[in-house]
Amino acid sequence: MHSKIAQIGLVSSHPEVYDPCDDSFALVDALLADRTKLLNHRPSICMEIGCGSGYVIASLALLLGKESSGSSYIATDINPHAVRVTLETLEAHGCHAEVVNTDIASGLEKRLNRCVDVMVVNPPYVPTPEEEVGCHGIASAWAGGENGRRVIDRILPVADKLLSDKGWLYLLTLTANNPVELCLHMRKKGYASRIILQRSTDEESLHIIKFWRDLDTLLEANECSIVEKTENGLPTESPNFTPFSFWKYGNHNN
Amino acid sequence: MRLLTHNMLSSNIKGVANGFPLRIEAEKVVEKEVELNTDFLRNMFAKIEWKALVEASKTLGYAELPDVAEPSMLDSDEFLNRFHHALLELHLEEGALVCPETGRKFPVNKGIPNMLLHEDEV
DSSP: OGGGSOOGGGOOOOTTSOOOOHHHHHHHHHHHHTHHHHHHHOOSEEEEESOTTSHHHHHHHHHHGGGGTTOEEEEEESOHHHHHHHHHHHHHTTOOOEEEESSTTTTTTTTTTTTEEEEEEOOOOBOOOGGGTTOSSGGGGTBOOGGGOTTHHHHHHHHHHHEEEEEEEEEEEEGGGOHHHHHHHHHHTTEEEEEEEEEEOSSOEEEEEEEEEOHHHHHHHHHHHHHHHHHHSSOOSOOOOOOSSTTEESSSOO | OBHHHHHHOOOOOTTOSOOOSOEEEEEEEEEOOOOOOHHHHHHHHTTOOHHHHHHHHHHTTOOOSOSSOOGGGGGOHHHHHHHHIIIIIEEEEEEEEEOTTTOOEEEEETTEEBOOOOGGGO
16 A cells, blocks of 8 residues: 555655644545545546645655546645655656645636646644744744634635535644534535544644535525525524534535 | 646736736756656646647747647647647746736746745735
């Protein structure tokens, strides 16, 4: 199995770039566990936002490999050192991605609108003081502001814009990020979701959420908003859901 | 940076209505041979803005692409080879991508485009 993902010994590094750690390993393990589904998904464009060392995008390219030879890969990071290190990591593994130094997907949003079939995000999720958010150095890899949500909340609307009709989003979060609320938020935009991996490390409890566009969820969300508007003429805060299963919203077997 | 990347990028400066395609200023171009992959080319063909690819490859010194392309051409080996070479083997190593509306230059260093904006451009 190990030949299918990036090798730590071949991952490049730099003092200003976050090295692969428990969170990166959890995300790659989740992708590996979903490999058969990913292959059947036949993604045309795969994208990672915040590629850091390049460990995850290289692993994704390797685990899909020749069986998904029609796939292309795009990786972005706000940290100029990270994009260099990502290129080196990709080269060391003999794979390729289009690498762009940018904030989330700025500059790519127009042309990739509704084109991305698989998106992978290991965001800066650590709760930090607000002023640490938005720098271009290594702190950009973890500084998430209040509840660790500052950057996640900026990424989700971009993901919604870029994901294709069959698009999947794999998002790594922490308990402090309130993953349940994230799922409900995306549900209102028509996404079903499921926590596909939970892992507790010494320091944190990690969740990997998979989101996918789901017609039933979209219809339900639309109905809710119609009901809300007709009741008092104004959209209200949020509809009350009674999820039949705590971690699984939607009814597709993704 | 391959021309595939160029074809996906547009100027992201606030207020710019049509930031595509970015004009290329080439200082250093390298060619890297990669295996031809028909599945990949077929997938990408539908997403490529052909005219932008033709102009970009000319700027990098490759003028062998037809001005107009249609899906039926993907059955021709000669066309696939040319498309493959322009899209995936020509790399802009050093230079800049220029916003067609404002003239703002986005630098390309060591093959990586820098699309980060200044505070007053967001």
